Amino acid sequence: MIRSTLLAGAMFALAACTAAPGDRMASTASAASSYDGPAGTGALPVAPPNVSLAPDTAITRLAFGSCNHQLRPQAYWSHIAAADPDVFLFIGDNNYGDNGWDGDADLTSLREAYAVQAATPELAAFRARVPMMITWDDHDYGFNDGGSSFAFRERGEALFEAFWDVPGEVRARPGVYHSTITGPPGQRTQIILLDTRFFRSDLATKPYALERWPLGVYEPSRDPAKTMLGEAQWRWLQSELAKPADLRIVASSIQVLTEAHDYESWKNLPLERAKLFGMLAAREESGLVLLSGDRHAGGIYTDAPQAAGGERLWELTSSSLNYSFNTTERNTEREPDARRVTDFISEENFGLVEIDWPARRVTLSLRDAGDVEDGTGAGEVRATRTVEW
Numbered sequence: 514m515i516r517s518t519l520l521a522g523a524m525f526a527l528a529a530c531t532a533a534p535g536d537r538m539a540s541t542a543s544a545a546s547s548y549d550g551p552a553g554t555g556a557l558p559v560a561p562p563n564v565s566l567a568p569d570t571a572i573t574r575l576a577f578g579s580c581n582h583q584l585r586p587q588a589y590w591s592h593i594a595a596a597d598p599d600v601f602l603f604i605g606d607n608n609y610g611d612n613g614w615d616g617d618a619d620l621t622s623l624r625e626a627y628a629v630q631a632a633t634p635e636l637a638a639f640r641a642r643v644p645m646m647i648t649w650d651d652h653d654y655g656f657n658d659g660g661s662s663f664a665f666r667e668r669g670e671a672l673f674e675a676f677w678d679v680p681g682e683v684r685a686r687p688g689v690y691h692s693t694i695t696g697p698p699g700q701r702t703q704i705i706l707l708d709t710r711f712f713r714s715d716l717a718t719k720p721y722a723l724e725r726w727p728l729g730v731y732e733p734s735r736d737p738a739k740t741m742l743g744e745a746q747w748r749w750l751q752s753e754l755a756k757p758a759d760l761r762i763v764a765s766s767i768q769v770l771t772e773a774h775d776y777e778s779w780k781n782l783p784l785e786r787a788k789l790f791g792m793l794a795a796r797e798e799s800g801l802v803l804l805s806g807d808r809h810a811g812g813i814y815t816d817a818p819q820a821a822g823g824e825r826l827w828e829l830t831s832s833s834l835n836y837s838f839n840t841t842e843r844n845t846e847r848e849p850d851a852r853r854v855t856d857f858i859s860e861e862n863f864g865l866v867e868i869d870w871p872a873r874r875v876t877l878s879l880r881d882a883g884d885v886e887d888g889t890g891a892g893e894v895r896a897t898r899t900v901e902w
Contacts (some may be wrong), residue, residue, distance in 0.1 A: 579806025
Protein backbone atom coordinates (compact mmCIF):
# COMPACT_ATOMS: atom_id res chain seq x y z
CA MET A 514 0.00 0.00 0.00
CA ILE A 515 1.38 3.40 -0.95
CA ARG A 516 0.86 6.04 1.66
CA SER A 517 1.42 9.76 1.80
CA THR A 518 4.38 10.63 4.02
CA LEU A 519 5.83 13.83 5.36
CA LEU A 520 9.36 14.78 6.23
CA ALA A 521 10.35 13.02 9.43
CA GLY A 522 12.20 16.14 10.41
CA ALA A 523 8.87 17.78 11.14
CA MET A 524 8.62 15.53 14.19
CA PHE A 525 11.69 17.17 15.66
CA ALA A 526 10.49 20.77 15.57
CA LEU A 527 11.18 22.37 18.91
CA ALA A 528 10.33 25.87 19.98
CA ALA A 529 11.15 27.70 23.20
CA CYS A 530 8.58 29.90 24.90
CA THR A 531 9.93 33.38 25.45
CA ALA A 532 6.91 35.16 26.86
CA ALA A 533 5.87 35.01 30.49
CA PRO A 534 2.40 33.69 31.31
CA GLY A 535 -0.34 36.29 31.15
CA ASP A 536 -2.59 36.93 34.11
CA ARG A 537 -5.48 34.49 34.30
CA MET A 538 -8.75 36.21 33.37
CA ALA A 539 -11.51 36.14 35.96
CA SER A 540 -13.10 33.11 34.31
CA THR A 541 -13.03 31.13 31.10
CA ALA A 542 -16.43 32.54 30.23
CA SER A 543 -15.15 36.10 30.48
CA ALA A 544 -12.09 35.15 28.44
CA ALA A 545 -14.33 33.80 25.68
CA SER A 546 -16.60 36.83 25.75
CA SER A 547 -13.71 39.27 25.68
CA TYR A 548 -11.92 37.54 22.82
CA ASP A 549 -13.64 37.11 19.47
CA GLY A 550 -10.49 37.01 17.36
CA PRO A 551 -8.89 39.90 15.46
CA ALA A 552 -10.81 43.16 15.62
CA GLY A 553 -13.94 43.24 13.49
CA THR A 554 -13.89 39.53 12.54
CA GLY A 555 -16.99 38.55 14.51
CA ALA A 556 -17.74 35.42 16.50
CA LEU A 557 -15.33 32.56 17.11
CA PRO A 558 -15.53 29.49 14.84
CA VAL A 559 -17.94 26.81 16.06
CA ALA A 560 -17.89 23.07 15.27
CA PRO A 561 -20.84 21.42 13.54
CA PRO A 562 -23.57 20.25 15.97
CA ASN A 563 -22.86 17.08 17.91
CA VAL A 564 -25.27 14.44 19.18
CA SER A 565 -25.23 13.88 22.94
CA LEU A 566 -24.01 10.86 24.87
CA ALA A 567 -27.00 9.66 26.90
CA PRO A 568 -26.20 9.20 30.61
CA ASP A 569 -27.66 5.68 30.60
CA THR A 570 -25.51 4.50 27.67
CA ALA A 571 -23.72 1.24 28.46
CA ILE A 572 -20.63 1.84 26.34
CA THR A 573 -19.42 -1.23 24.46
CA ARG A 574 -17.31 0.42 21.74
CA LEU A 575 -15.22 3.54 22.28
CA ALA A 576 -13.10 5.00 19.48
CA PHE A 577 -10.42 7.66 19.75
CA GLY A 578 -7.69 9.35 17.79
CA SER A 579 -5.24 12.24 17.60
CA CYS A 580 -3.20 14.28 15.16
CA ASN A 581 -5.59 15.55 12.51
CA HIS A 582 -4.34 18.16 10.06
CA GLN A 583 -7.25 20.32 8.99
CA LEU A 584 -5.84 20.82 5.47
CA ARG A 585 -5.40 17.11 4.71
CA PRO A 586 -8.15 14.70 3.57
CA GLN A 587 -10.51 13.59 6.34
CA ALA A 588 -12.31 10.65 4.76
CA TYR A 589 -11.30 8.65 7.84
CA TRP A 590 -14.33 10.00 9.72
CA SER A 591 -16.61 7.70 7.74
CA HIS A 592 -14.31 4.75 8.45
CA ILE A 593 -14.47 5.41 12.20
CA ALA A 594 -18.25 5.76 12.01
CA ALA A 595 -18.37 2.36 10.28
CA ALA A 596 -16.87 0.84 13.45
CA ASP A 597 -20.08 1.98 15.19
CA PRO A 598 -18.59 3.51 18.35
CA ASP A 599 -20.82 4.75 21.16
CA VAL A 600 -18.48 7.69 21.67
CA PHE A 601 -15.34 9.14 20.08
CA LEU A 602 -12.53 10.81 22.04
CA PHE A 603 -10.51 13.46 20.18
CA ILE A 604 -7.45 13.58 22.44
CA GLY A 605 -5.17 16.24 21.02
CA ASP A 606 -3.57 17.86 17.99
CA ASN A 607 -7.11 18.00 16.67
CA ASN A 608 -5.86 20.66 14.29
CA TYR A 609 -2.49 22.23 13.53
CA GLY A 610 -3.32 25.83 14.27
CA ASP A 611 0.13 26.64 15.60
CA ASN A 612 1.62 26.19 12.11
CA GLY A 613 2.49 29.61 10.79
CA TRP A 614 1.98 31.30 14.16
CA ASP A 615 4.20 34.37 14.20
CA GLY A 616 3.68 35.44 17.78
CA ASP A 617 0.50 37.48 17.27
CA ALA A 618 -1.72 37.67 20.32
CA ASP A 619 -4.82 37.07 18.18
CA LEU A 620 -3.69 33.49 17.43
CA THR A 621 -4.77 34.04 13.85
CA SER A 622 -3.46 30.73 12.48
CA LEU A 623 -5.24 28.79 15.24
CA ARG A 624 -8.48 30.62 14.55
CA GLU A 625 -8.11 29.92 10.82
CA ALA A 626 -7.51 26.23 11.51
CA TYR A 627 -10.75 26.05 13.48
CA ALA A 628 -12.58 27.82 10.67
CA VAL A 629 -11.41 25.14 8.23
CA GLN A 630 -12.63 22.44 10.59
CA ALA A 631 -15.98 24.15 10.98
CA ALA A 632 -16.50 23.81 7.23
CA THR A 633 -15.31 20.18 6.95
CA PRO A 634 -18.30 18.11 5.72
CA GLU A 635 -16.87 14.78 6.90
CA LEU A 636 -16.57 16.11 10.44
CA ALA A 637 -20.12 17.47 10.31
CA ALA A 638 -21.49 14.10 9.20
CA PHE A 639 -19.60 12.29 11.93
CA ARG A 640 -20.68 14.65 14.71
CA ALA A 641 -24.30 14.27 13.62
CA ARG A 642 -23.97 10.55 14.33
CA VAL A 643 -21.36 9.95 17.07
CA PRO A 644 -21.00 11.79 20.43
CA MET A 645 -17.54 13.28 20.95
CA MET A 646 -15.43 14.28 23.94
CA ILE A 647 -12.36 16.42 23.34
CA THR A 648 -9.13 17.53 24.98
CA TRP A 649 -6.13 19.23 23.40
CA ASP A 650 -2.42 18.84 22.81
CA ASP A 651 0.21 21.37 21.79
CA HIS A 652 -0.80 22.07 18.19
CA ASP A 653 -4.40 22.96 19.03
CA TYR A 654 -3.28 24.51 22.32
CA GLY A 655 -1.47 27.11 20.24
CA PHE A 656 2.26 26.52 20.69
CA ASN A 657 4.48 23.58 19.74
CA ASP A 658 5.44 21.63 22.89
CA GLY A 659 3.89 24.47 24.90
CA GLY A 660 2.97 24.42 28.55
CA SER A 661 1.94 26.93 31.18
CA SER A 662 4.47 29.53 30.04
CA PHE A 663 2.60 30.04 26.75
CA ALA A 664 1.56 33.67 27.11
CA PHE A 665 -1.70 33.35 25.17
CA ARG A 666 -2.99 30.13 26.68
CA GLU A 667 -6.23 31.78 27.85
CA ARG A 668 -7.00 32.83 24.30
CA GLY A 669 -6.22 29.35 23.04
CA GLU A 670 -8.61 28.03 25.67
CA ALA A 671 -11.32 30.47 24.61
CA LEU A 672 -11.03 29.27 21.01
CA PHE A 673 -11.10 25.61 22.05
CA GLU A 674 -14.09 25.97 24.35
CA ALA A 675 -16.11 28.05 21.92
CA PHE A 676 -15.42 25.74 19.00
CA TRP A 677 -16.17 22.46 20.76
CA ASP A 678 -19.00 23.88 22.92
CA VAL A 679 -17.55 22.29 26.05
CA PRO A 680 -19.66 21.69 29.18
CA GLY A 681 -20.26 24.58 31.56
CA GLU A 682 -18.15 23.12 34.35
CA VAL A 683 -15.15 23.11 32.01
CA ARG A 684 -15.71 26.74 30.98
CA ALA A 685 -15.92 27.74 34.64
CA ARG A 686 -12.31 26.82 35.46
CA PRO A 687 -8.85 27.19 33.91
CA GLY A 688 -7.84 24.34 31.63
CA VAL A 689 -9.95 21.91 29.60
CA TYR A 690 -9.89 18.73 31.70
CA HIS A 691 -13.21 16.98 32.23
CA SER A 692 -14.91 13.63 32.77
CA THR A 693 -18.21 11.80 32.53
CA ILE A 694 -19.75 8.58 33.84
CA THR A 695 -22.33 6.74 31.77
CA GLY A 696 -24.16 3.45 32.04
CA PRO A 697 -26.10 1.54 34.70
CA PRO A 698 -24.49 -0.05 37.80
CA GLY A 699 -22.30 -2.92 36.68
CA GLN A 700 -21.66 -1.21 33.33
CA ARG A 701 -20.54 2.25 34.39
CA THR A 702 -17.79 3.70 32.25
CA GLN A 703 -15.92 6.74 33.51
CA ILE A 704 -14.09 8.72 30.83
CA ILE A 705 -11.43 11.10 32.14
CA LEU A 706 -9.76 13.54 29.74
CA LEU A 707 -6.65 15.15 31.21
CA ASP A 708 -5.18 18.52 30.27
CA THR A 709 -1.40 18.07 29.98
CA ARG A 710 -0.82 21.59 28.58
CA PHE A 711 -2.38 24.47 30.48
CA PHE A 712 -0.60 23.87 33.80
CA ARG A 713 2.49 21.93 32.74
CA SER A 714 5.90 23.26 33.76
CA ASP A 715 8.62 23.83 31.19
CA LEU A 716 10.58 20.69 30.36
CA ALA A 717 14.33 20.26 30.76
CA THR A 718 16.26 19.90 27.50
CA LYS A 719 19.50 18.14 26.73
CA PRO A 720 22.52 20.41 26.32
CA TYR A 721 23.37 19.07 22.89
CA ALA A 722 22.45 19.72 19.29
CA LEU A 723 19.22 18.17 18.05
CA GLU A 724 21.08 16.12 15.46
CA ARG A 725 22.70 14.15 18.30
CA TRP A 726 19.33 13.02 19.61
CA PRO A 727 17.11 11.50 16.91
CA LEU A 728 14.50 10.40 19.48
CA GLY A 729 13.91 13.75 21.11
CA VAL A 730 15.68 16.44 23.13
CA TYR A 731 14.02 16.35 26.56
CA GLU A 732 15.45 14.82 29.70
CA PRO A 733 13.75 13.91 32.97
CA SER A 734 13.65 16.48 35.76
CA ARG A 735 13.06 15.51 39.38
CA ASP A 736 12.46 19.11 40.42
CA PRO A 737 9.55 18.85 42.91
CA ALA A 738 8.33 22.30 41.89
CA LYS A 739 7.54 21.10 38.36
CA THR A 740 4.04 19.88 37.59
CA MET A 741 2.20 18.12 34.79
CA LEU A 742 -1.41 18.76 35.80
CA GLY A 743 -1.29 21.61 38.31
CA GLU A 744 -2.61 21.54 41.86
CA ALA A 745 -6.28 22.09 41.04
CA GLN A 746 -6.38 19.40 38.36
CA TRP A 747 -4.61 16.92 40.65
CA ARG A 748 -7.26 17.49 43.33
CA TRP A 749 -9.99 17.09 40.73
CA LEU A 750 -8.47 13.85 39.42
CA GLN A 751 -8.26 12.37 42.91
CA SER A 752 -11.93 13.14 43.51
CA GLU A 753 -12.91 11.67 40.13
CA LEU A 754 -11.06 8.43 40.82
CA ALA A 755 -12.98 8.08 44.09
CA LYS A 756 -16.32 7.95 42.26
CA PRO A 757 -17.99 4.56 41.71
CA ALA A 758 -17.27 3.14 38.25
CA ASP A 759 -16.78 -0.29 36.74
CA LEU A 760 -14.26 0.73 34.07
CA ARG A 761 -12.22 3.91 33.80
CA ILE A 762 -10.79 5.26 30.55
CA VAL A 763 -8.08 7.83 31.29
CA ALA A 764 -6.87 9.82 28.28
CA SER A 765 -3.58 11.72 28.30
CA SER A 766 -2.59 13.60 25.17
CA ILE A 767 1.03 12.45 25.68
CA GLN A 768 2.30 8.96 26.43
CA VAL A 769 2.41 7.67 30.00
CA LEU A 770 4.22 4.31 30.25
CA THR A 771 7.00 4.41 27.68
CA GLU A 772 10.61 5.37 28.41
CA ALA A 773 11.90 4.60 24.92
CA HIS A 774 12.13 8.16 23.59
CA ASP A 775 12.91 11.68 24.68
CA TYR A 776 10.01 13.52 23.11
CA GLU A 777 7.24 14.82 25.34
CA SER A 778 5.88 12.16 27.71
CA TRP A 779 5.22 11.64 31.41
CA LYS A 780 8.75 10.24 31.63
CA ASN A 781 10.02 13.83 31.56
CA LEU A 782 8.47 14.52 34.98
CA PRO A 783 9.06 11.27 36.89
CA LEU A 784 7.77 12.59 40.22
CA GLU A 785 4.51 13.56 38.57
CA ARG A 786 4.27 10.20 36.86
CA ALA A 787 4.82 8.42 40.18
CA LYS A 788 2.07 10.58 41.65
CA LEU A 789 -0.24 9.53 38.81
CA PHE A 790 0.55 5.85 39.34
CA GLY A 791 -0.10 6.17 43.05
CA MET A 792 -3.39 7.94 42.48
CA LEU A 793 -4.49 5.32 39.97
CA ALA A 794 -3.59 2.56 42.41
CA ALA A 795 -5.69 4.21 45.14
CA ARG A 796 -8.77 4.61 42.92
CA GLU A 797 -12.16 3.19 43.82
CA GLU A 798 -12.11 -0.40 42.55
CA SER A 799 -12.55 -0.60 38.78
CA GLY A 800 -10.94 -1.66 35.56
CA LEU A 801 -8.54 0.81 33.96
CA VAL A 802 -7.29 1.61 30.46
CA LEU A 803 -4.92 4.45 29.52
CA LEU A 804 -5.19 6.18 26.14
CA SER A 805 -2.66 8.53 24.53
CA GLY A 806 -1.69 10.10 21.21
CA ASP A 807 0.85 12.68 20.00
CA ARG A 808 3.46 10.40 18.41
CA HIS A 809 2.34 10.14 14.76
CA ALA A 810 2.48 6.40 15.32
CA GLY A 811 0.74 4.04 17.71
CA GLY A 812 1.02 0.81 19.63
CA ILE A 813 -0.05 -1.06 22.75
CA TYR A 814 2.00 -0.76 25.93
CA THR A 815 2.00 -2.44 29.31
CA ASP A 816 3.89 -2.11 32.59
CA ALA A 817 3.51 -3.04 36.23
CA PRO A 818 5.05 -0.08 38.08
CA GLN A 819 5.64 -0.47 41.79
CA ALA A 820 3.92 2.85 42.41
CA ALA A 821 0.69 1.31 41.14
CA GLY A 822 0.84 -1.53 43.68
CA GLY A 823 2.10 -4.00 41.11
CA GLU A 824 -1.04 -3.64 38.99
CA ARG A 825 -0.41 -4.22 35.30
CA LEU A 826 -1.31 -1.05 33.43
CA TRP A 827 -2.29 -1.02 29.77
CA GLU A 828 -1.98 1.92 27.41
CA LEU A 829 -3.20 2.24 23.83
CA THR A 830 -1.54 5.00 21.80
CA SER A 831 -3.29 6.06 18.59
CA SER A 832 -1.73 8.60 16.23
CA SER A 833 -2.13 9.91 13.63
CA LEU A 834 -5.52 10.15 11.94
CA ASN A 835 -4.25 11.72 8.72
CA TYR A 836 -0.72 12.98 9.33
CA SER A 837 1.75 10.08 9.49
CA PHE A 838 5.49 10.46 8.96
CA ASN A 839 7.18 7.09 8.43
CA THR A 840 6.61 3.46 7.53
CA THR A 841 5.73 0.91 10.22
CA GLU A 842 9.00 -0.95 9.74
CA ARG A 843 11.17 2.12 10.17
CA ASN A 844 9.41 3.19 13.34
CA THR A 845 9.49 -0.28 14.94
CA GLU A 846 13.20 -0.65 14.29
CA ARG A 847 14.00 2.93 15.18
CA GLU A 848 12.31 2.88 18.58
CA PRO A 849 12.70 -0.47 20.38
CA ASP A 850 10.60 -0.49 23.55
CA ALA A 851 10.36 -3.19 26.21
CA ARG A 852 6.96 -1.83 27.28
CA ARG A 853 5.44 -1.92 23.79
CA VAL A 854 3.94 -5.32 23.03
CA THR A 855 3.13 -4.63 19.36
CA ASP A 856 4.80 -3.10 16.36
CA PHE A 857 4.98 0.68 16.22
CA ILE A 858 2.17 1.40 13.74
CA SER A 859 2.71 4.59 11.77
CA GLU A 860 0.08 4.17 9.10
CA GLU A 861 -2.87 6.50 9.63
CA ASN A 862 -4.86 4.87 12.43
CA PHE A 863 -7.55 5.23 15.07
CA GLY A 864 -7.95 3.39 18.36
CA LEU A 865 -10.85 1.19 19.39
CA VAL A 866 -11.73 -0.07 22.88
CA GLU A 867 -14.32 -2.85 22.85
CA ILE A 868 -15.88 -3.71 26.22
CA ASP A 869 -17.22 -7.17 27.03
CA TRP A 870 -19.20 -6.46 30.21
CA PRO A 871 -20.20 -10.04 31.14
CA ALA A 872 -16.60 -11.28 30.77
CA ARG A 873 -15.09 -8.15 32.35
CA ARG A 874 -12.53 -7.68 29.63
CA VAL A 875 -11.60 -5.11 27.01
CA THR A 876 -10.08 -5.55 23.58
CA LEU A 877 -7.70 -2.79 22.58
CA SER A 878 -6.95 -2.35 18.91
CA LEU A 879 -5.42 0.00 16.40
CA ARG A 880 -7.45 0.18 13.20
CA ASP A 881 -6.24 1.46 9.86
CA ALA A 882 -7.82 4.85 9.21
CA GLY A 883 -7.48 4.31 5.46
CA ASP A 884 -5.05 5.76 2.97
CA VAL A 885 -5.53 9.52 2.97
CA GLU A 886 -5.92 9.56 -0.80
CA ASP A 887 -8.00 6.47 -1.66
CA GLY A 888 -9.20 5.01 1.66
CA THR A 889 -7.63 1.59 1.08
CA GLY A 890 -7.00 -0.45 4.21
CA ALA A 891 -9.70 1.30 6.22
CA GLY A 892 -10.79 -0.58 9.32
CA GLU A 893 -8.11 -3.28 9.15
CA VAL A 894 -6.68 -4.32 12.53
CA ARG A 895 -3.00 -3.32 12.86
CA ALA A 896 -2.46 -4.26 16.52
CA THR A 897 -4.65 -5.78 19.22
CA ARG A 898 -4.64 -7.17 22.76
CA THR A 899 -7.44 -8.41 25.04
CA VAL A 900 -7.17 -7.51 28.73
CA GLU A 901 -9.26 -8.72 31.67
CA TRP A 902 -10.00 -6.64 34.75
